[in-house]
Amino acid sequence: MAQYSIKDIENLSGIKAHTLRIWEQRYELFKPHRTDTNIRYYTDNDLKLILNVVLLSKQGYRIGAIAKMSEDEIKSNVYSLSKTDLKYEVHITELTQAMIxxxxxxxxxxxxxxxxxYGLTKTMLNIIYPFLVKIGYMWVTDGINPAQEHFITNLIRQKIIVAIDGQVVKYNEQTKHYLLFLPEGELHEISLLFLTYLLKSRNHRITYLGMSVPLNDVSEAVSIKNPDYLYTIFTSSPSDEDLYDYVQALSDSFAGKQVYISGIKLMSYTQTPPPNICFLHTLEEVMQHFNLSRD
Structure with missing residues (x-):
């Protein structure tokens, strides 16, 4: 069972540690556990309860009233929020609980x-993407184990692949050809799959190489398919030590091509990228650059 510090709970719930302590001490909403060295921690069940309490409090429920509810009453009231402005947050919480x-x-x-x-696009942008950001934080803080991460990401992956397979693409004069791949050692492909879905929905041609592709194999595919653009995402690979060399290798290998790169690893890249390399740091930048709609 995962253990969360009060700082972890603060980051996952958006509620300040001071407020959490008030909820504990004044309303006895939950009781933190203690390690052998008397350091407080929270469990998966605590996290699920806190996330539900946060949703209700955002909708105007008084903490004193929530404290008097049973666990089933809290869940029932949270379910009713799916029809309010908090609908996205409710679904993100549901996915978090399903993963745990x-x-x-x-x-x-x-x-x-x-x-x-909402349709797949809005579901991805407003629910699944923020949920994956939360998973990333939970992974860094050991809030989830590999089994939980693989369970949820594989299910999401299946949904996106089905949606991609169901698309009917009509190529036209605005159609561009994108070659998508992840660098060798990189296995986090959900964002790349979703980009595939979005680009195909705009009638672009996609050559999808998938996860952990050696650079030599990318070069061979480019020589055969001659795409207009290349796109890759750095989540866990390359390593910080290899990051600059790999970006330069991409630039040199595909000197006549525009190469797009996204991913959290770019936070470690502090220099100006080569001219044919374009960094897209956020989902909003990706959507705007490729004129992708949220509808």
Missing amino acids: DIDEEVFEKTIATCILQ
Whole structure:
């Protein structure tokens, strides 16, 4: 079972540690556990409860009233929020709880409901993407284990692949050809899959090489397919030590091509990139650069 510090809970819930302590001491909403050295920590069940309490408090429920509710009453009231302005946050919390519990039924029900109500694009942008950001933080703080991460990311991956396969692309004079790949050692492909979905939805041609592709293999594919652009994402690879050399190798290998790069690893890159390399740091930058709609 994962253990969260009060700082972790603060970052995951958006509630200041001072407020959390008030909720504990004045309202006895939850009781932190203690290590052998008397350091407070919280469990998965505590996190799930706190996330639900936060949703209710944002909707105007008084903390004193929430404290008097049973766990089932809290869950029922949270479910009713799916019809309010907090609908996205409710679904993100549902996915977080499904991941912690490795509950495929809850995941499937949540995702199916979201796609039916908002469509895949809005579901990805407003629910799944923020959820993946939360997963990233939980991974860094050991808040989830590999089984939980693989469980949830594989289910999301399946949904996107089905959506990609269901697209009907009509090429036209505005169609461009993109070659998408992840560098060798990089296995986090959900963002790349979603970009594939978005680009295909705008009638662009995609050559998708997938995860952990050696640079020599990318070069061979480029020589065969001659794409207009290349796109890759750095999440865990290359290493900080190899980052600058790899970016330069991309620039040198594809001197006549525009190469787009996104991913958290770019935070470690502090120099100006080579002329044919374009960094897109945020999802908003990606959407704006490629004229991708949120609808």
